[in-house]
Amino acid sequence: MKNFLALILTLGLGALILVSLANNAAFPAFGDVDTTDRVSDGYINRDTDGTVDNTVSYGSTDAESGPANIVTAIVADYRSFDTLGEVTVLFVSSLGIALLLGSTKQKRLELDFHPNFMLRVGSKALFGIILMTGIYVTIHGHLTPGGGFPGGTMIASSMLLLYLADDTFRARIKGFKVLESVAGTAYVLIGFAGLFLMGTYLQNFLPTGTIGALLSAGIIPIVYVLIGLKVGSEISGVIDNFLTEEAV
Amino acid sequence: MLQYAAIFLIMLGLYGLLTQRNIIKIILSLNILEIGLNVFIISIGFVIGTNGEIGIAPILTSTNNSSALLFVDPLPQALVLTAIVIGVGTTALGLALAKNIYAKYGTFNIDEMGEE
Numbered sequence: 001m002k003n004f005l006a007l008i009l010t011l012g013l014g015a016l017i018l019v020s021l022a023n024n025a026a027f028p029a030f031g032d033v034d035t036t037d038r039v040s041d042g043y044i045n046r047d048t049d050g051t052v053d054n055t056v057s058y059g060s061t062d063a064e065s066g067p068a069n070i071v072t073a074i075v076a077d078y079r080s081f082d083t084l085g086e087v088t089v090l091f092v093s094s095l096g097i098a099l100l101l102g103s104t105k106q107k108r109l110e111l112d113f114h115p116n117f118m119l120r121v122g123s124k125a126l127f128g129i130i131l132m133t134g135i136y137v138t139i140h141g142h143l144t145p146g147g148g149f150p151g152g153t154m155i156a157s158s159m160l161l162l163y164l165a166d167d168t169f170r171a172r173i174k175g176f177k178v179l180e181s182v183a184g185t186a187y188v189l190i191g192f193a194g195l196f197l198m199g200t201y202l203q204n205f206l207p208t209g210t211i212g213a214l215l216s217a218g219i220i221p222i223v224y225v226l227i228g229l230k231v232g233s234e235i236s237g238v239i240d241n242f243l244t245e246e247a248v
Numbered sequence: 249m250l251q252y253a254a255i256f257l258i259m260l261g262l263y264g265l266l267t268q269r270n271i272i273k274i275i276l277s278l279n280i281l282e283i284g285l286n287v288f289i290i291s292i293g294f295v296i297g298t299n300g301e302i303g304i305a306p307i308l309t310s311t312n313n314s315s316a317l318l319f320v321d322p323l324p325q326a327l328v329l330t331a332i333v334i335g336v337g338t339t340a341l342g343l344a345l346a347k348n349i350y351a352k353y354g355t356f357n358i359d360e361m362g363e364e
Contacts, residue, residue, distance in 0.1 A: 002267070003267050006263055006266035006267045007263065009262075009266065010259045010262050010263040010266070011259070013258075013259060013262060014255055014256075014258075014259045017255050017258070018255065021251075027292075030249065030250060030251055030291060030294060031294050031295060031296035032296070033292070033293065033294065033295050033321060034295075035295060035319065035320075035321050038321060038323070039323060040293075040321045040322055040323045043322055043323065044306065044315045044319050044322065045315045046315070055314065055315050055316050056308070056314070056315045057308070057313045057314040057315070058308045058309065058310055058312075058313030058314070059313070068307060068308040068309070069306070069307045069308075070306035070307065070308070070319065070322040071306055071307075071322045071325050071326050071329065073322075074322055074323060074326035075326045075329055075330075079326065082330065083330070086330045086333055086334065089333070089334050089337055090333055090334075090336070090337050092337075093337030093338065093340060093341045094337075094340070096341050096344070097340055097341060097344040100341075100344040100345065100347075100348055101344050101347065101348070143307075144307070145305075145307065149329060149332075149333055153336075211308060212308065212309075212310070231333075235336075238340050241344070242343070242344070242347070
C-alpha cells in the first residue's frame with residue numbers, strides 16, 4: 001500500500017515536470033538553445049562587460065579571461081567566489097565526518113584478507129601512475145577537461161588504493177591537515193590580493209597571456225592547483241576517517 | 249530524449265527515497281536523484297545548429313580555435329561541477345552517519361532500530 005502511494009506520488013511528480021516544461025516559452029526543446037541570448041555568450045566570447053565584441057580564438061593574447069577551457073573560465077574566474085563557497089562546503093562536510101568518526105586513539109579497520117607480496121608491490125606501482133595522472137589533470141585544468149576537483153579526487157583515489165591494498169598502511173594524516181589549511185588560506189589570500197590590487201575580491205591581477213599556453217590565464221592555474229591540493233587532502237582525510245576505528 | 253531519461257532517473261530516485269528502509273539504499277537513491285538532476289541541467293545547455301551540426305564541448309583547442317564556432321552552453325556544466333562536489337560532501341556525511349548508526353544498533357534497517 002505504501003509502495004503504491006509512493007508510485008502514485010512519483011508518477012505525479014514526473015507528470016508535473018513534463019506538463020510544466022512542455023510548450024514552455026522559457027524552456028526551449030532539447031538542442032534548440034541559442035547561446036547568443038544567454039549569459040553564456042559573454043563567457044564564450046570573453047566579453048561580459050559588453051564594451052567590445054571580443055571574439056577569441058586559440059592563441060589570442062590578453063583576453064578578458066585567459067583559460068582555453070571555458071568551463072574553467074566560469075568556475076575559477078567569473079564565478080570564483082562561488083567556487084570558494086563550494087570548497088568551504090566540502091571542508092565543512094569533511095569536518096563533520098571527522099567529528100562523527102574521529103577519535104584521539106585510532107587504529108586501522110581490520111580487512112578480511114592479508115595482502116601478499118604481488119598486491120603490495122603492484123599497488124605501489126599503480127599508486128605512482130594514478131598520482132601522476134591526478135597531478136597532470138590538476139595542472140592542466142585551464143587547458144583540458146578536468147581541473148582541481150577531478151584532479152584532487154584522483155589524488156585521493158591513489159591514497160584509497162594504498163589503504164585498500166595494505167591492511168597496515170596509514171597516511172600521515174597530520175600532513176594532509178596542514179596541506180589542506182595552507183591551500184585554503186592561500187586561496188582566500190589570493191582573493192584579498194585581487195581586492196587590494198584590482199578592487200574586486202578574487203579578481204585576476206596577473207597578465208592573462210596567450211590562450212592555450214600552459215603558463216597563461218594569470219591566477220587561475222594557481223587557484224586550481226590550490227583547489228586540487230585542498231580537495232585531495234580533504235578526501236584523503238575522509239578516507240582515513242572511514243578506514244580507521246577507535247582503538248580499545 | 250536525454251531529458252526524458254533524466255526525468256526518469258529523478259522519479260526513480262524519489263521512489264527509492266520513499267520506499268526503501270535501508271539507510272545505504274536511501275543514500276543510493278539520493279545519489280540517483282542527484283545524477284538525474286545533473287544530467288537534466290547539462291541537457292539544457294546542449295546545442296544543435298541550424299544545419300544540424302552538433303555543438304562542440306566548450307574548450308578552445310588548436311582545431312576548434314575560435315569562439316565564433318558553435319559551442320554548447322558552458323554555464324550549466326560549471327554549475328553541475330559545483331553540484332557534483334556538494335553531492336560528494338553530503339554523501340560522505342550521510343555514510344559517516346550510517347556507520348555510526350550501524351555501530352550503535354547493529355543494523356542498517358530503520359524499522360529494526362530502537363529495540364534495545
